[in-house]
Amino acid sequence: MSDARSVRPASAPDAQPLDPTRIPSHIAIIMDGNGRWAAARGLHRAAGHRAGLEAVRRTLEACREIGVSILTLYAFSTENWRRPVEEVEALMHLLGEAVADEAAELAREGIQLRVSGELSSLDPWVRREVERVIDLTRENRNLILNVAYNYGGRAEIAAAVRRLARDLTAGLPLDAIDETALERYLYTAGLPDPDLLIRTGGEQRISNFLLWQIAYTELYFCDVYWPDFERTHLLDAIRDYQQRKRRFGGVEGI
Ligand code: IPE
Ligand code: IPE
Ligand code: MG
Numbered sequence: 001m002s003d004a005r006s007v008r009p010a011s012a013p014d015a016q017p018l019d020p021t022r023i024p025s026h027i028a029i030i031m032d033g034n035g036r037w038a039a040a041r042g043l044h045r046a047a048g049h050r051a052g053l054e055a056v057r058r059t060l061e062a063c064r065e066i067g068v069s070i071l072t073l074y075a076f077s078t079e080n081w082r083r084p085v086e087e088v089e090a091l092m093h094l095l096g097e098a099v100a101d102e103a104a105e106l107a108r109e110g111i112q113l114r115v116s117g118e119l120s121s122l123d124p125w126v127r128r129e130v131e132r133v134i135d136l137t138r139e140n141r142n143l144i145l146n147v148a149y150n151y152g153g154r155a156e157i158a159a160a161v162r163r164l165a166r167d168l169t170a171g172l173p174l175d176a177i178d179e180t181a182l183e184r185y186l187y188t189a190g191l192p193d194p195d196l197l198i199r200t201g202g203e204q205r206i207s208n209f210l211l212w213q214i215a216y217t218e219l220y221f222c223d224v225y226w227p228d229f230e231r232t233h234l235l236d237a238i239r240d241y242q243q244r245k246r247r248f249g250g251v252e253g254i
Pocket of ligand 3: 032033034201
């Protein structure tokens with residue numbers, strides 16, 4: 001999927017090209033800073049979220065070109081329900097609209113849509129649209145776009161334990177519960193852990209994102225607000241990732 005030519009940044013020809021043998025296969029992004037981006041322009045927060053959608057399109061396209069296999073985007077957390085109702089509604093509407101508008105493009109580009117999060121609390125029309133596009137793109141293999149919506153890491157683990165307990169009552173042996181077994185109950189079942197987690201917007205925290213899955217993920221924080229996130233910022237993050245030595249608790253070179 002990737003070759004040396006396709007990973008050379010078009011916008012910055014002199015920048016160090018990416019190492020095509022060390023492309024992170026799963027990138028997760030905490031897309032933060034939409035509200036501050038809007039405030040800096042005297043706009044409503046919702047305008048920031050809408051502008052953020054353009055950054056999603058750019059990032060998705062760049063990931064396709066670079067050869068990233070999975071892109072997980074944190075779009076709405078279980079704690080984001082604490083925001084003013086108009087903002088929650090704007091975000092919900094934006095999700096439904098974006099999924100509906102992009103369905104044909106996702107299908108054409110061979111992108112599979114997944115959602116990590118509790119779909120049952122979504123507006124019915126948004127949920128229907130999301131489920132329709134998940135179904136439409138199920139067989140696509142070029143890239144998985146995993147949208148974390150109404151997602152909370154703790155809620156995910158609690159839900160997994162609930163389902164596990166149910167299976168125990170139904171006869172699952174206690175000894176069968178190990179890390180691999182628990183992973184099968186997470187929203188991200190079947191997906192490898194992220195290699196690289198990027199957070200935009202300047203904060204250096206996880207905000208309840210993928211608590212289980214990021215045990216050995218490389219973390220990268222950048223100050224740009226999400227709507228300003230360009231392909232070049234993504235390439236910077238990947239270049240930084242490529243300099244890291246991942247040891248997974250072991251010793252390098254052994
Ligand atoms: C991230 O941007 C998008 C969501 C959380 C939905 P914010 O809306 O958190 O923007 P800031 O952090 O207030 O600038
Ligand atoms: C994290 O951003 C959630 C998303 C990007 C969807 P927040 O803006 O909600 O995080 P905090 O409140 O600053 O920790
Ligand atoms: Mg924020």
